[in-house]
Amino acid sequence: MSPARPILALSLAVALAGCGGAGERDAVASLDEELTASVSGNGDDPMLAIALEDPLMVDPQLAGRANADSVRPPSQPYSAPIPASDVAAAPIADEAGLMTAPAPTADCKQCTVARQSLTLGALAAGQPDRRTSGCVPGMRYAAGWANRLPADLPLHPAARVVEAAGNQAQGCALRAVTFNVSRPMATMLDWYFTQASKGGYASQHQADGGRHVLAGSRARDGAAYTAYMTERADGGTDIDLVANNGR
DSSP: OOTHHHHHHHHHHHHHHHHHHHHHHHHHHHHHHHHHHHHTTOSSOHHHHHHHHSOOOOOHHHHTTTTTTSOOOOSSOOOOOOOOTTGGGSOOGGGTTOOOOOOOBSOOHHHHHHHHOOSHHHHHHTOSOHHHHTTGGGOEEOGGGGGGSOTTSOOOTTOEEEEEEEEOSTTOOEEEEEEEESSOHHHHHHHHHHHHHHTTOEEEEEEETTEEEEEEEOTTTOOEEEEEEEEOTTSOEEEEEEESOOO
């Protein structure tokens, strides 16, 4: 075989391969032009072009209901309702016809006891009544004791209990409750003085600075109570009540 023949055959194959590649590229370019023409509205499917190019129709009423069940942040911060400025002055039915508590005396030993007592147990231990102080070691703390105060010295109807303790074992009926009431201290002094007077207690009113103490006892059965009161910044009253004859 002549050396020139293989060279000629190889050159012919390369030429044919180049022609085939160009044909394929032309076919791809032609298809791309057809697709582009269809999208731009110049193709053979005018309905498709209209569907793709026309603006979207939006119903404002329906758009506002989109994702109606999704969780959204509130339009404004949540806030609790602000009570009226005179909430502490609103009348309560149980306050009708109250007796007036006597004027306070300056000798207030129980005021010192209250300042030195950090717990209800310590406050009860400082009572002058021996029956009360003798039951202090067995005191147990639970909110339920607030509902077992003496029937004639109950919680005020608007009272909010903070802490309560008591002892009902071995003949004891000790109760001690810390609570606050959204009523002025003068009103609370009159309210508890009225309750105690109706229950047969002989009561005394003592004060030292902003702390007031209303205390009393009943001769027929030795029942005794002490109510410590201080005025709150919001116009209400903080009260610690200790009694030795709970229910």
